[in-house]
Amino acid sequence: MLRIEGVHTFYGAIEALKGVDLHVEEGEIVAMIGANGAGKSTLLMTICGVTPARRGQIVFDSNDITAERTDNIVRRGIACSPEGRRIFPRMSVLENLRMGALTSDPARYDDNLATVFELFPRLKEREGQRGGTLSGGEQQMLAIGRALMSEPTLLLLDEPSLGLAPLVVKQIFEAIHRINSQRRMTVLLVEQNAHHALRLAHRGYVMVTGQITMTGTGRELLENPEVKAAYLEGGHA
Ligand SMILES: Nc1ncnc2c1ncn2[C@@H]1O[C@H](COP(=O)(O)OP(=O)(O)OP(=O)(O)O)[C@@H](O)[C@H]1O
Numbered sequence: 001m002l003r004i005e006g007v008h009t010f011y012g013a014i015e016a017l018k019g020v021d022l023h024v025e026e027g028e029i030v031a032m033i034g035a036n037g038a039g040k041s042t043l044l045m046t047i048c049g050v051t052p053a054r055r056g057q058i059v060f061d062s063n064d065i066t067a068e069r070t071d072n073i074v075r076r077g078i079a080c081s082p083e084g085r086r087i088f089p090r091m092s093v094l095e096n097l098r099m100g101a102l103t104s105d106p107a108r109y110d111d112n113l114a115t116v117f118e119l120f121p122r123l124k125e126r127e128g129q130r131g132g133t134l135s136g137g138e139q140q141m142l143a144i145g146r147a148l149m150s151e152p153t154l155l156l157l158d159e160p161s162l163g164l165a166p167l168v169v170k171q172i173f174e175a176i177h178r179i180n181s182q183r184r185m186t187v188l189l190v191e192q193n194a195h196h197a198l199r200l201a202h203r204g205y206v207m208v209t210g211q212i213t214m215t216g217t218g219r220e221l222l223e224n225p226e227v228k229a230a231y232l233e234g235g236h237a
C-alpha cells in the first residue's frame, strides 16, 4: 500500500532522514519506534508532503506521491494525526471534526461522524465543548477522530500516547486496535512508548538518527535484546 525508498529529508542543511526504506501493507498496523530526535515525526510529515523528501520515492496505492501537495495526499486517502494533537482549541468538538471532513464527500459526513462517535462515545458527550478545554486523552481522541473524518485508508499517528496517564493510554491503544480490526484501517504509528506500540503492531521498525536500524514483527522486536535494552528497560518504556 505504502512504499518508501531511499528517502532523504532536510531542514536546511540538517539531514533528518538519511535514506529511509519502509513499506506498509494493507490491513497492517506498523509501529515506528525511536528516541527523541530520531526523525520519526519527520518521516510522517514527509509522507504527508509537509516536509517533502529531497531524494528518494514515496509510492501510495501505485501512485508516486513524493512531490505531491498535502491536500492531494489527503484526498488520496492518507490522514495524519500530528504530534501534540494540534486540535483547534477555540472550536467545539463538532467543529474540529467538521474541519477533518473538508476533503471528503459531504454525503457521507453523517456516517463518518457516527463512526467517530461510536469509537469515542466521549466525543459525542462533549460535542459542544471547546477543544482547548478537553482533557489530554479527550484531545487525543479528537485528533484521531478528526483524521478519520477524511475517510482515510491509511492513518498516520504521531505519538498518540504522549503525556497521557496509563489508563488513558490503554484506551487509546484499544481504539487503534478497533479501528484496524473492525474498520480495516491500515495504521502507521510513531511512538516512544515502545512496549505498547510493539504489542499492538503487526510489524515494527526502529529508527536511530534518521535511519532504520532494525525491523521485524512486533513480537520479534519486543523480544530483541537490543530493543529491550534501548527502548523497553530504559527510560523510554
Ligand atoms: N523545523 C525544524 N528545523 C530544523 N530541524 C528540525 C526541525 N524539525 C525537526 N528538526 C530536527 O530533525 C531531527 C528529527 O526530528 P523529529 O521531530 O523528526 O524527531 P522525532 O523522532 O519525532 O523526535 P521526538 O520523539 O522527540 O518527537 C531532530 O534532530 C530535530 O532537531
Ligand SMILES: [Mg+2]
Pocket (backbone or CB within 6 Å): 040, 041, 042, 083, 158
Ligand atoms: Mg516526534
